[in-house]
Amino acid sequence: MAQDVTIKLSDGVNEVLTKIDDSSGFIEVELQLNVSNFANNLIISIQTLEPDKVIEIHKIYSNKGQVAIEALPCIVEGHIGEIKTYIHTDKPHQGELELNGEPLTNDYTRLNSIIHKKFGYDNVSGNSKLPDMGGLFERNIAHGSDNDPDAALRTDRGDGVDGDNIGTLQSDAIRNIIAEWRTNLNGTRAPLWAADVRGAFYQIDVGNVGRLDTTTSTDSIRGLGFDSSLVVPTGGDNRPKNIYVFKTIKYC
Numbered sequence: 354m355a356q357d358v359t360i361k362l363s364d365g366v367n368e369v370l371t372k373i374d375d376s377s378g379f380i381e382v383e384l385q386l387n388v389s390n391f392a393n394n395l396i397i398s399i400q401t402l403e404p405d406k407v408i409e410i411h412k413i414y415s416n417k418g419q420v421a422i423e424a425l426p427c428i429v430e431g432h433i434g435e436i437k438t439y440i441h442t443d444k445p446h447q448g449e450l451e452l453n454g455e456p457l458t459n460d461y462t463r464l465n466s467i468i469h470k471k472f473g474y475d476n477v478s479g480n481s482k483l484p485d486m487g488g489l490f491e492r493n494i495a496h497g498s499d500n501d502p503d504a505a506l507r508t509d510r511g512d513g514v515d516g517d518n519i520g521t522l523q524s525d526a527i528r529n530i531i532a533e534w535r536t537n538l539n540g541t542r543a544p545l546w547a548a549d550v551r552g553a554f555y556q557i558d559v560g561n562v563g564r565l566d567t568t569t570s571t572d573s574i575r576g577l578g579f580d581s582s583l584v585v586p587t588g589g590d591n592r593p594k595n596i597y598v599f600k601t602i603k604y605c
Contacts, residue, residue, distance in 0.1 A: 358401045358408065360384065364392035379411075410605065431603055434467040439599045449601035454485025464604040471520045473511030482511065484520065486600050490593075494519055525591040530581050553581050 360382055361370040366389035373380055388395070395415065399408055409432055437449055445451050450461075456475035457465045468481040475482065495501035495517055503523065510520035532552035550556055555578045581587060 361398040362386045363396045364388045433605045437601045443599045445601045452486035456482045
C-alpha cells in the first residue's frame with residue numbers, strides 16, 4: 354500500500370515529515386531540519402497505522418551539517434528487538450537491555466511496540482515486560498516439525514498464546530526411566546534377593562520378619578528402592594550440557 358509509513362524528524366519545536374511507499378522493500382530516506390536554538394533533543398519517529406506491519410530499521414545517521422557522514426557514530430544499526438549474546442561481560446552494552454523480565458519504562462516506545470506484551474505487561478503503566486531469560490535455554494521454534502514432540506503442550510508466554518509459537522514456555526522434563534523386578538515363585542513365595550533386579554531398582558535390607566510360606570519362623574528379607582542416579586546423571590533440574598552466557602535485547 355502506497356504512502357502508509359510516516360517518518361518525522363523533530364527537535365521539540367520544529368518538525369519535518371514525509372510519507373513513503375514501502376512496497377519496494379529497502380528504502381533510504383533523507384530528512385533535513387533547521388534545529389531551533391531552544392531545542393534540547395532530536396527525535397525521529399517512524400509510524401504506520403497498520404497494526405500487523407513490521408518496520409525494520411537498518412541504520413540511522415545524524416550530524417550537524419548538510420550531509421550525514423557514515424564515519425560518525427550510528428544512532429541505530431541492526432534491528433530493534435534482536436537478541437545479543439556475550440561471553441565477556443554480564444552488563445548490557447549501550448543501546449541494549451538485559452533480558453530479566455522487568456517492564457519497560459516509557460523511554461523505550463519502539464521496543465515496547467515490537468515486544469507488544471508477548472511476555473506480559475505492567476498493570477500500572479501498560480508497558481511490555483522483557484522476556485526473562487535468567488537460567489533458561491533458548492529453543493528454536495519447531496514450526497510443526499518432529500524435533501519438539503511436545504510443542505503443542507507449550508504454555509502461555511504472557512499474552513494468552515501457547516503451543517508452537519515464539520515466546521511460549523516449556524517446563525523441564527526427562528524421558529521415562531524404566532526399572533524391572535522379576536522373580537519366579539514356582540508356587541511358593543521366593544525370597545526377594547533371588548529376584549532379577551534391573552535399571553533404577555536396587556535392593557535394601559528391611560530386617561527380620563516372618564516368612565509368608567511358613568517354612569521357617571523368620572528370615573532376613575530385602576526391599577526394593579528406586580534411584581534414577583543409577584542409570585542417569587541427576588541434579589537440581591533437568592538440563593543438557595551448557596555454558597553460561599549473557600543475553601541482551603537491542604532497543605533504539
